[in-house]
Amino acid sequence: MKSFSIEQINEKLKGVIVGSTAQTITGPEQLEQASNTQITFIGNRKYIKLWETSKACAAIINADIDLEPGANRAFIKVKNADIAMAELLELFIPDAPAFDEDIHPKAVVHATVTMGSGCKIGAGCYVGKNVTLGNNVILYANTTVLDDTTIGNNTTIWSGAVVRERCVIGSYCIIHPNASIGADGFGFRPSPDGKGLLKIPHIGNVIIGNGVEIGANSCVDRGKFSATVIGDGCKIDNLVQIGHNSKMGRCCIMAGSSGLAGSVTLGDGVVVGGSASISDHVILGNGVQVGGGSGVLSNWEDGKKILGYPAVEAREALKQWVVLRKLAKESK
Template sequence: MKTSYTVNELNDILKGEIIGHTTQLIEGPEQLKKAKNNQITFIGSVKYVKLWATSEACAAVVTDNITVEPGENRAIIKVKNADLAMAKILELFNPPSPVFDEDLHPTAVIHDTVKLGNGCIVGANCYIGKNVVLGNNVVLYPNVCVFDDTIIGDNTVVWSGTVIRERCIIGSHCIFHTNVSIGADGFGYRPSDDGRGLMKIPQIGNVIIGDHVEIGANSCVDRAKFSATIIGDGCKIDNLVQIAHNSIMGRSCIMAGHSGLAGSVTLGDGVIIGGSASIKDHTTIHSGATVGAGSGVVGDVAAGATVLGYPAQDSRDMLKQWVALRRLTKK
C-alpha cells in the first residue's frame, strides 16, 4: 500500500486544477486546524477560508467557486466538489480491515445445511443456523449470529455483535456495523380480554434489505407482523436508529442518528430524515422530502418538501413562527 503521494499524483486521481506548488510529500488528510505540513486538507465552504492562513497543511482540496491563495510551498487543488474529492483521498489512505488468520474460525458454529459462497470469512464464535445461504466474499466478524433460512448476498460485511434473525433476506455489498439487530420482533401488543395485561401479537414476517445498504452501530430493523419490513437499495442508516415493523424505505434514503420510524411508515426514494426525528405510524413521506432534525412527523409529507418542528410543518412557515416567538420574548 502506497503511503505518500505528490500533489500531482493526487490530482491525477481528482482531475482538478492545481494552483501553486509544493515539494512536500503528502502522507495523509487532516482537518484544517490539525493538519501538519505533510498532510492535505479540504475547504468546502467560504467560512473555512480564514483558517487556511494559519493551517500547517501543505495542500488543500478546494471547491472551485471559493477563492483562496496557496502561499509559499503550498498548493491548492480546485475541484467541483471538495467533499466528494476528499472522499477519494480518504479512500487512498484508508487502513486495511482486520486480518483473519483463517477463513473459517474453528470456534464458529456452522450448521451442516449452510451454503457458503466462495471466499467467505467467518470469525470466532459466530453462529450460522440451518439453511442459511451466504453469497461470495461475505465477511462475518467475530460474535455474529445469523439464524435459520436467512440469505446474505455477495460482498456483504457484518461486524461483531450483529444478530440477523431467521428468514431475513440481505442484499449484496451491504455493511452492518457493530451490534445491529435485524429481524427482531416488531413491537405489537394489545390489551387482553380481561383488561389486566397485554397480549403479544405474533410477528411472522421478515426483513428484506436491498443492495449497498449501510446500517450504523446499535440500530434496529424489526421484522414485519406479516409480509416484510423493506429497506431499499442504497439506503444509509446512522447509529441508534429504529425502524419498526412493516416500514418500507425506498432507494437511497438517509436516516441520521436517534431518528425512528414507527410501524408501517413508507418512505419514497431519496428521503432524508434528520437526527432525532420521529415519524408517526402509517405515515407516508414522499420521494425527495427532507425532515429536519428533532422534528415529529404526524402526517404525510409531499414529494420534495422540507418539514421542520413538532409537529412538523413546512420549514419556511416554522422558521417564521420561531422568529415571531423570539420577537415576542424580547418585548
C-alpha cells in the same frame, strides 16, 4: 503508513494542481490541525483565512475560490471539494482487520449453510441452518446469522450484529456492530381479562436491498405479516429504530436517534434528521426532508421540507418560532 505525492493524489481526483510541493503526503486533516505532511480541504470561502495559519502542505479547494497556495505548498482545484474529499479518503483507508483463517475454528457454521467463494467468518460467530452466503461475505467475530437467512455478495457484517431468521440482505451492504435485523416488532394489545398485555406475533421478515449501510446499535424490526423493506442505497445512522412493516424507498437517509413507527412508507431520497420521529402509517413522498427533532404525524407530498413538533412546512415552522419569540419578549 500510506503516503502519496501531490501528483499521485491528483491522478485520483483529476483536478488542476496550482503551486507545487515536494512533501510526501501522509494523510488528510482539518485545516487547524494539519501538519506539514498532511493535506486539507477548503470547500467554502469562510475557511480561506485559516489557510494562512495552517501547517498543511496542500489543500483540495473548490475551483471558484481565488487563493494562492504560497511557497512550497499546493492546491488541487476541483469542482466540489466535499466529493473530492470522499475520493481522497478512499486512498487512505487503513487495511481491514485480518483473518488468519477464512473460517475460524471457534465459529459455529451449520452443515446446511451454502457459502460462496471468498467468505470469511470470525471467532464466536453462529451461522444457522439453511443460511445462504454469497461471494466474499465477511462476518466479523461474534456475529449471529439465524436460520434461512440470505446474504448477498460482498456484504460485511461487523461484530455483535444479529440477523434473525428468514431475513434477506442484499449485496455490498455494511451492517455495523450490534445492529439488530429482524427482531420482533413492538406489538401489544390489552389482554381479554384486562389484567395485562397480549403480545402480537410477528411472522414476517426483513428485506434489505443492495448497497445499504446500517449503523451501530440500530434496529430493523420484522414485519407483522410480510416484510419490513429497506430500499437499495439507503444509509441509516447509529441508534435508529425502524418499526415493523415500514418500507423505505431508494437512497433514503436517516440520521442518529431518528425512528419510524410501524407501517411507515418513505419514498425515494427521503432525508430524516437526527432524533426525528415518524408516526405509524405516515407516508412521505419522494425527496421529503424532515428536520432534526421533528415529530411527523401526517402524510407529506414529494419534495416538501418539514420541521417542528408537530411537523409543518419548514417556512411555517420558522414563522411560528419568530412569533413565539416575540411573545416571550413582550411577556417579560
